[in-house]
Amino acid sequence: MANKAPSFETEALREFGEVLKGRRTINLYLQTSVPEQLVRDAIEAATWAPNHHVTEPWRFLMMGPQTIARTIERVRVTLAEQKGQELADFKARSWAEKPGWLTVTCRRSEDTLKEREDYAACSVAVQNFMLYLWKAGVGSKWTSGGITRDPEFFDILGVNPEEEFVVGMIWYGYPKVTPTQSRTAADDVTVRLP
Numbered sequence: 001m002a003n004k005a006p007s008f009e010t011e012a013l014r015e016f017g018e019v020l021k022g023r024r025t026i027n028l029y030l031q032t033s034v035p036e037q038l039v040r041d042a043i044e045a046a047t048w049a050p051n052h053h054v055t056e057p058w059r060f061l062m063m064g065p066q067t068i069a070r071t072i073e074r075v076r077v078t079l080a081e082q083k084g085q086e087l088a089d090f091k092a093r094s095w096a097e098k099p100g101w102l103t104v105t106c107r108r109s110e111d112t113l114k115e116r117e118d119y120a121a122c123s124v125a126v127q128n129f130m131l132y133l134w135k136a137g138v139g140s141k142w143t144s145g146g147i148t149r150d151p152e153f154f155d156i157l158g159v160n161p162e163e164e165f166v167v168g169m170i171w172y173g174y175p176k177v178t179p180t181q182s183r184t185a186a187d188d189v190t191v192r193l194p
């Protein structure tokens with residue numbers, strides 16, 4: 001007879017599930033800064049993401065005030081050209097309210113399978129980062145907007161686009177508003193094969 005599996009219906013697992021399911025993308029933040037040590041701890045948690053062949057393909061760029069200011073100015077200029085000054089100023093004001101900024105990059109590879117797997121690993125790392133913060137009461141938002149493909153942004157960050165690409169820019173801070181979300185029932189996206 002098979003051994004009995006240990007009970008999985010523990011309070012710790014239920015709470016862990018609540019962290020996973022309760023994390024939301026946050027757009028509006030309190031103007032309270034997040035302790036740097038917490039961000040560093042979240043980055044360390046990110047580095048424990050699975051990564052095939054242990055390539056550790058990521059870099060975590062903690063953006064300081066000058067880098068943030070240059071990024072906001074860059075988005076203001078590009079948006080003003082594309083969509084007009086009013087929208088550009090609105091966006092710049094809203095970006096100026098984001099308390100914390102992190103950009104995650106992924107190493108390029110000539111091997112397309114390797115690059116694809118490395119991107120997957122970096123995405124998991126971002127999720128580790130966001131979930132670690134969420135457990136500490138800090139929300140975040142992953143953006144892959146146009147800025148993350150802008151060569152001027154790479155210059156601001158000191159990123160060589162021949163060596164790495166931007167996976168995302170992550171804003172983080174204590175949430176002012178936590179939106180709700182819904183998901184398709186897991187049973188509707190699960191297929192049991194014989």
Ligand SMILES: Cc1cc2nc3c(=O)[nH]c(=O)nc-3n(C[C@H](O)[C@H](O)[C@H](O)COP(=O)(O)O)c2cc1C
Nearest residue numbers: 023024025026141142143144145146167168180181
């Ligand atoms: C790779 C990636 C890129 C994203 N880029 C953007 C973005 O550019 N703008 C945006 O509003 N949200 C972006 N998001 C956040 C998603 O819109 C968000 O996760 C989704 O609405 C579900 O909300 P939730 O995170 O609260 O579950 C991105 C998410 C991922 C995974």
